[in-house]
Amino acid sequence: MRLRLVPAETNFNFFRYARATFGASVVAMVLSIGIWLAMGLNFGIDFLGGTTLRVESSQEVVVADYRAALEPLGLGDVAITEVFDPTFEAGRNVAMVRIQAQEGQESVAADTVNAVEEALGSSFGGALSVSFDTGTWTQEAAAAALADAGIAAEIPTGDTSTLRLPAGLPLGSWQQIVDVLGTDQPTGSGVSFAYEGMTFPSVESVGPKVSGELIMTALLAVGVSLAAILIYIWLRFEWQFSLGAVAALIHDVVLTIGVFSLLQIRFDLATIAALLTIIGYSINDTVVIFDRLRENLRKYKKMPLQDVMNLSANETLSRTLMTSGTTLLALLALLILGGDVIRGFVFAIFWGVIVGTYSSIYVAKNVVLMIGVKRDWSKPDANAGTQFSNIDA
Template sequence: MRHLRLVPDVTSIDFMRYTRFWLIVSLVGVIGSIGLLATRGLNLGVDFRGGTLIMAATPEEQPLSVWRDVLGDVGVGEVGVTEISDDTGQGRHMVLIRLGTADMEEGAAPAVDATRAALSQAFPEVQILQVDSVGGKVSGELVRAGFLAVLLSFLGIMVYIWLRFEWQFAIGAVLSLIHDAIVTVGVFSLLQLEFNLTIVAAVLTVVGYSINDTVVVFDRMRENLRKYKKMPLKEVMNLALNETLSRTIMTSLTTLIALFAIYWFSGPVVHGFAFAVIFGVLTGTYSSIYVAGATVLWLGVKRDWSKPDASAGTQFGGAKA
């Protein structure tokens, strides 16, 4: 029985040859992303900024410019209109309306009532399917909760890798995850895509995917460190990356196929999520090699887990499989 192979069974790619160059690229990406966040900021969605989301539908398609003209005359603050798909199969034309009112605790109900009245007058057969409002206080709490979720995930992963392997691996893994998260958020700042709680979930998904790929490489590297005690660390790492290359490509490819299907065939509501995870899968695969792996190569690691190795600075004795 023949199996599908995207790469040969045995490869000898020198991944670590251009480590310095790719580390510089990663550093530029992180610094550039931080610069974009400081200058351009994020296009925060209703979850973080406060406001109202209204899902409306009409039997016949109406140009988005008409919706915007109608809502622009209502005087309810910033208005955004996005076309979304009707998954019910009823053939309705559906839109998602964003009202960026400043203080939702006081202004939500009047803004929604004024919007309903204007839409009913302009489109007599319009249906208001859903209304969601988020106040300024709640949005501030969501910002803190989202940041705390990402931070705690980093800390938890660092502790796990430290216990599972060694502290050098833990530092490499966390630096890789920080790189992935910052660069992904930086792309949203660059393109000014809407950033909401769904994107926070996407970032956490990317963190999970990236650490899974990193752990697979680290586990194979540890096996080779025990097997080839005199082989230079750089060669051990190259060997581990080549031995896991087929798995990495197959996993990334199948994941990307599913994500592209979600991006192209689902509605605009999940486009941001799919885009963030697609970008994160690519950066996560890259950072597992040139951020996590390069960090371990720079810090050094011991060969024999049964006794401490002072030259590697590793005295923790709990990293046994």
């Protein structure tokens, strides 16, 4: 006996509370736009600008530990991603650390980058080597000055310009060393730092101009996808179906942006990818219902349009709920167990599947019903773009 979550035949009247369901969607969209305008979005590094550090370590990268080491710095949005590459030799562990631009700064300042390097290096980098200008200091004098400041330093053999300091120095030790040795910056010409088990081979910044271009590109991607779907549905069905489908997609996108604004979840390029995924998922659901509606319009030419729409929605209800339900189960597992890095992306799709299923049933059909649609599909309509309607998709 096959498992059925929905009876084989249903007869729900989806238009019984049409004013309430469609009105709720309109109100939710208005509230979402209002919340968006009032609270704004919690933009991530991609849209605010910031700095990316490449970190190479001899220890295995544990994202949670890296995040805990940086938390005392209070840097706001910090994204940590482990880099996997089959060309890496054994023992080479690489991570990318992205820091959002701090308030009042166009890019992350040098002292902030130094603080990040020190926080990671003191926790995972092992012993610290300090190189200094031999024209100003001798090894013995530099070691003695640091000893007076409470920092023990060893003089390595065969090197006249480097001191070796113990691992796990407390945060702020870099600046203390700089103050003792009399230079202005930890990375200045007088003093430089290097950990034996961790290096920072590159530092790249994303300025306001690039982040602004990313915002425009993201908006363009969503707009173009909606326009392409509008044309596709018009070619496959009729323009009334096209408007109904796009209205449902706009509903899904606006409500997703609204909940991100309300909960202040980080909004970045991964969220844009989630929005595009939601659009694709939702339109697939809508097309299945519209395809059955077109078949039934040919079959039941005298039946009222509302009844035909109800029949079509009921005939596809099992497929709709099974597809959405199984997708939500997988997303729920990722939402709970996937970790902080992908939680925003997964939440966006999870929410989008819910509102997308709702809009396919309660928004797209209602718009088509309000506009009206051709009933006699046996005759071609010169004003309808249905030349591709018989193509399977």
